[in-house]
Amino acid sequence: LLLYILSLFSDTKPKSIQKQDRGSYSTKTMKLLHVMAAFAAMFLMGMFVSSDAQLQMNFYAKSCPKAEKIISDHIEKHIHNGPSLAAPLIRMHFHDCFVRGCDGSVLINSTSGNAEKDAPPNLTLRGFGFVERIKTILEAECPKTVSCADIIALTARDAVVATGGPWWSVPTGRRDGRISNLTEASNNIPPPTSNLTTLQRLFANQGLNLKDLVLLSGAHTIGVSHCSSMNTRLYNFSTTVKQDPALDSEYAANLKANKCKSLNDNTTILEMDPGSRKSFDLSYYRLVLKRRGLFQSDSALTTNSATLKMINDLVNGSEEKFYKAFAKSMEKMGRVKVKTGSAGVIRTVCSVAGS
Numbered sequence: 001l002l003l004y005i006l007s008l009f010s011d012t013k014p015k016s017i018q019k020q021d022r023g024s025y026s027t028k029t030m031k032l033l034h035v036m037a038a039f040a041a042m043f044l045m046g047m048f049v050s051s052d053a054q055l056q057m058n059f060y061a062k063s064c065p066k067a068e069k070i071i072s073d074h075i076e077k078h079i080h081n082g083p084s085l086a087a088p089l090i091r092m093h094f095h096d097c098f099v100r101g102c103d104g105s106v107l108i109n110s111t112s113g114n115a116e117k118d119a120p121p122n123l124t125l126r127g128f129g130f131v132e133r134i135k136t137i138l139e140a141e142c143p144k145t146v147s148c149a150d151i152i153a154l155t156a157r158d159a160v161v162a163t164g165g166p167w168w169s170v171p172t173g174r175r176d177g178r179i180s181n182l183t184e185a186s187n188n189i190p191p192p193t194s195n196l197t198t199l200q201r202l203f204a205n206q207g208l209n210l211k212d213l214v215l216l217s218g219a220h221t222i223g224v225s226h227c228s229s230m231n232t233r234l235y236n237f238s239t240t241v242k243q244d245p246a247l248d249s250e251y252a253a254n255l256k257a258n259k260c261k262s263l264n265d266n267t268t269i270l271e272m273d274p275g276s277r278k279s280f281d282l283s284y285y286r287l288v289l290k291r292r293g294l295f296q297s298d299s300a301l302t303t304n305s306a307t308l309k310m311i312n313d314l315v316n317g318s319e320e321k322f323y324k325a326f327a328k329s330m331e332k333m334g335r336v337k338v339k340t341g342s343a344g345v346i347r348t349v350c351s352v353a354g355s
Helices: 002-008 027-047 067-078 083-097 128-141 148-162 182-188 196-204 210-221 231-235 249-258 283-289 296-300 305-315 319-333
Strands: 224-226 269-271
Touching: 067 128, 067 148, 083 128, 083 148, 083 210, 083 319, 128 148, 196 210, 196 296, 210 283, 210 296, 210 305, 210 319, 231 249, 283 296, 283 305, 305 319
Parallel strands: none
Antiparallel strands: 224 269
C-alpha cells in the first residue's frame, strides 16, 4: 500500500492508472484523491484488527503510571501473610476469562443471586475482597482509569510470582463488562468432573488448544480444593462402580480414611498437589502420571496420547521449560475475547455492574 502511494507521486505510474480515463480531473487532483482513498483503506483495515491487538504493555504509563506498582506492592505486602491466596487469584482469572472473555464480570454481585459468582464452579472462589481493596486504592490514585479486568490479570500474575512461581507478560488495556450471568458460568467453566472431550470443547470455545489445556492445568500445583469436588470419585462414581477405577487405590483409601470420610462431606479441605501445594513446580504432573490427580479432569489428561506425551515431556524436562510454556499459555488466555477501546467500561466498584 505504501509503495502504491509513493507511485502516485513518481514519474512512473502503475499501468492500471495510466490506462484510466481521468476525464476533466487534473493530475494533482487525481493524485490527491488516490492518496485519500489509500489512507481511508488503511483506516478501515485498522477498524477490523482484532480487539486483543489493542492490548499493550504499560498501557497505563501516562494515564496512571503507578498502577502496576500499586498492585505489585499490595500483593508483596499481603501475600506472605496469606500465601494460600495465590491459587484463588489465578483461578479467578481463569474463571473470568472463560465467561464473556477477560472482562472482570466474575466480580459482579447480583441481588437476585444470578451472577457468575453464584454459579456452582465459583462458589468456592476467594479473593473478591482483596481485588476490591486494590481497586479502591487505584480509584484514589487515578479515578475511572484502571479496569477491574486488568486488576484481575495483573493480580494473578503478581501473586504467583510472589510465591516463587513464573512471571509472564500481562499487556493491559482491557475494559470491563456489565453482564454477569450464572448460567453462562455454569456452561463455560470446566467442572472438575470433566472428561477430555468436555475439556477440549470448552477450551476450544475460548480459542485454547490441547497444549494450553495441559499447561493451564499445571496451576493445580498450588492451592487447595474441597471434598465436594471429588467425592463422587470415591463413593458414587457410576451406577455400576462406586470408586473411580482411574484413581490410585492406595490414594483413594487414604482420602477415605483421613479426609473425605463420607459422600456428604462438603467442607474438608484437600491439597491439589499434596506435599507441594505452596511450590509452583512439576509435582502436579508427576502425581497425575501416578493416577493421583485429585479431579476427574486431572485424570482425563492421561486418556489421550497427545496430552499424555505432553505431560511426560514436561516431567522429563526442566522447571524452567515448564515456566516458559506455562507463561505463554497464560498470556494467550489473558487475551481471550477482551474488550478494549470503545468496547466495555471502567467500573469504579468491581462488584457493582453499573458503577
